[in-house]
Amino acid sequence: MAETIRIAYLYEDLMNTYGDSGDVKILRYLLNQQGYAVKVDNISLGHPFDADDYDFVFFGGGQDYEQTVVAKDVPRLHDTLHKYIEAGNPMLCICGGYQFLGTYYKMVDGTSINCLNLLPLHTVFRPEARMIGDTEYETEWGTVRAFENHSGCTYFDDKDKLKPLGKMVEGYGNNPEDGVEGMRYKNTFGSYSHGPILKNHNIANAFADMIVKRHAERTAAVAEA
Template sequence: MKLVIGHMYPDLLNLYGDRGNILTLKRRCEWRGIDVEVKPIMVDTKTNFTDVDILFLGGGSDREQKIVSDDLTLKRAKNLKAAINDYLTVLSICGGYQLLGKYYKTGTGNKLPGIGALDAYTVAGNRRMIENVIIEADLNGKKFKMVGFENHSGKTYLENIKPLGIVISGNGNNGEDHMEGAMYKNTYGTYLHGPVLPKNPEFADILIQSAINRKYGKKEIDPLDDSFEHITQNAIIKRFVKK
């Protein structure tokens, strides 16, 4: 088996070490004997997203988001939305997450359009939300805690869409409604940096499993020994969750 990971705008959306998510997906596949190709997708790269199995979008500043917004909405929105509706596996972080929604309204009042794949919108806030985050996710009928680190002033509001998880500690989407991230079919958005996948192996495997199922039919991936990851994860949870 082989999976192709599309890394969108690695030269623009590259804050907070989120490339580690690509490395985690690649390594967890290779440990299982699954071949992986990482395909960079730049502004001038042609693709209709039928040639990738997992798509990743990271975070960027407002300047980079303007460049990405123009490219996504003017050149790629139709094909990317079609792929998302056809259950392409997508992970989007922070700025990438915002641009999969309807729009991001900056602090100066400019509205950067998103592609509208996620039924959500983002507005700039006047407070930067910087701290560790712990959420409880409920994915594929399994509840588990996820940890990460947030650093954003954008406040995202979900409409007719489910969150990735409920905030136990931290701010999440907007610091108001206790929701963090969003999910639609096999597409996930989140503010969890860190990067998120090395800290949360269950979530990484959900992405891999969904891509395998879409490409090859239902084939269960082999379990891995995540005892070390769970030790570090539990240490973070014990530190920030007050009993």
């Protein structure tokens, strides 16, 4: 019987803008090709969640309304996600999910959504700076091509702690000023790349490798318990 890799999709029913679920489908395919079964759980409003039970956590994008709904529920996930992230386990957050890693998201009307405050970054909606179109950037795994569509500008509050996912070649990335796309902290990644991002086989394979490593460590720990 094939071993089962477990993936947590945070708020799949609310945070799935521009087909971000494609990232999870691609990972399922790659992991199936390696002989693993894959179980994906939608962790939505009020659902119990312990990140220690999973080999990968995914958080997709959403519009402002959906983000205000999620913002009322997501604080309860803080402690378990903090432990998971600090342990170096793999997590990918796209657009709105990326913004939720930070301290706040200031919306177009000037009000702010309190985010998870897991990492030192914040986002400000800038209606005059709509960032839409094809995007290309260089990462440690090579070139990534996708598309972006956002007015939220994300800024790092601690550039020593957070590193960009990539350096822009085309497009805007995090904001119009910094020339970088996304974020990496340990094995937690944020990105504004839709399309989905993991259609790029180089970075998809890198995530699959991280997930397999996490799975081996998690199942070994369970066996020893």
